Amino acid sequence: MTDIALADLPLRDDLRGRTPYGAPQLNVPIRLNTNENSYPVPDEVTAAMADALGAQLRDLNRYPDRDAVALRADLARYLSARHGRHLAAAQVWAANGSNEVLQQLLQAFGGAGRTALGFTPAYSMHPLIALATGTGWLDGPRAADFGIDTDAAVALIEQRRPEVVFVCSPNNPTGTAVSLETLDAIAAAAPGMVVVDEAYAEFARPGTPTALELLDRYPRLVVTRTMSKAFALAGARVGYLAAAPAVVDALQLVRLPYHLSALTQAVARAALAHSDALLATVDALKTERDRIVTELTAMGLRVAASDANFVLFGGFAGNDQKRVWQALLDDGVLVRDVGLPGWLRVSAGTPVETDAFLTALRSVHPAGA
Numbered sequence: 001m002t003d004i005a006l007a008d009l010p011l012r013d014d015l016r017g018r019t020p021y022g023a024p025q026l027n028v029p030i031r032l033n034t035n036e037n038s039y040p041v042p043d044e045v046t047a048a049m050a051d052a053l054g055a056q057l058r059d060l061n062r063y064p065d066r067d068a069v070a071l072r073a074d075l076a077r078y079l080s081a082r083h084g085r086h087l088a089a090a091q092v093w094a095a096n097g098s099n100e101v102l103q104q105l106l107q108a109f110g111g112a113g114r115t116a117l118g119f120t121p122a123y124s125m126h127p128l129i130a131l132a133t134g135t136g137w138l139d140g141p142r143a144a145d146f147g148i149d150t151d152a153a154v155a156l157i158e159q160r161r162p163e164v165v166f167v168c169s170p171n172n173p174t175g176t177a178v179s180l181e182t183l184d185a186i187a188a189a190a191p192g193m194v195v196v197d198e199a200y201a202e203f204a205r206p207g208t209p210t211a212l213e214l215l216d217r218y219p220r221l222v223v224t225r226t227m228s229k230a231f232a233l234a235g236a237r238v239g240y241l242a243a244a245p246a247v248v249d250a251l252q253l254v255r256l257p258y259h260l261s262a263l264t265q266a267v268a269r270a271a272l273a274h275s276d277a278l279l280a281t282v283d284a285l286k287t288e289r290d291r292i293v294t295e296l297t298a299m300g301l302r303v304a305a306s307d308a309n310f311v312l313f314g315g316f317a318g319n320d321q322k323r324v325w326q327a328l329l330d331d332g333v334l335v336r337d338v339g340l341p342g343w344l345r346v347s348a349g350t351p352v353e354t355d356a357f358l359t360a361l362r363s364v365h366p367a368g369a
């Protein structure tokens, strides 16, 4: 084989020297670093999925439904039932994880000569997808409590007029949710598309708003969701959005034909038919999240308010989070260093996983230390 180094390939200049997205995938006993759902898919659901897959296998000689019509209808039904307002299948689009939905959004509404704005720290893939799609990126600020200052956000949007504004709520990696007033003000000020990434919506505490409530008023608003977290289907790769039907029309201009395999569509539909069984773990995960918040606060650590299935905690001096991260890993517990000096992020998992994490952390960081 001819050997060639990456640097010697005719790579795009803007990709030179970049590193790929890379949450470590380490084989350790307690993995709490990618906000997965720790609970396996229940047997009754795997049985339904196996039946659904089996029914597809003979027909794999044919391409799948390019527009995933039945799946989108099921997703629209799920969202409508959950939020008590009707959403039509034409308002819903699905792809391989919400990452692909986000990529399609930037392919359609970003691109060369255009800019996307996000409020940092937020989901690290937003700027990476911007880069990959040739979209300029603008970092907006967050307050010390990781909230978004509405006036500052509106002023920045009015001044820079980005074609796309990302708001992540509940926000990864901080866990903090954005108020309806702030979402409303951002949507009113934005000259282009506003994408509210609600990957963790199902874990929010009662009363936490969803941008779905604003869809009727803002035709350029998009709400993205995923089956990777609450539905415990990260491995299946199913994400979706709700927006005006015209937004779905726009995405059909950039999506690859047959992007969502027949197997993926079948698994997702079987999962949605059993959404109660799959979502049964959400309350248990929220309980563990709240336990982590309480315990870490009692240990004298700083903890960000969380409406997600993870907790951002810190108060470590300087870059000491790197030492804590390594010490936890040495104890078999993998958490996430999200690159925020002094902070680490831990996913809420099973009670056993929480116990292991707390025990390891106590030995690394004795209370009051």
Ligand code: PMP
Residues within 6 Å of the ligand: 034, 035, 096, 097, 098, 099, 100, 123, 168, 171, 172, 197, 199, 200, 225, 226, 227, 228, 234, 237, 238, 239
């Ligand atoms: N948005 C946010 C905020 C996330 O944290 C993630 C996954 N970590 C995603 C989107 C992408 O998830 P997926 O592609 O699995 O739907």
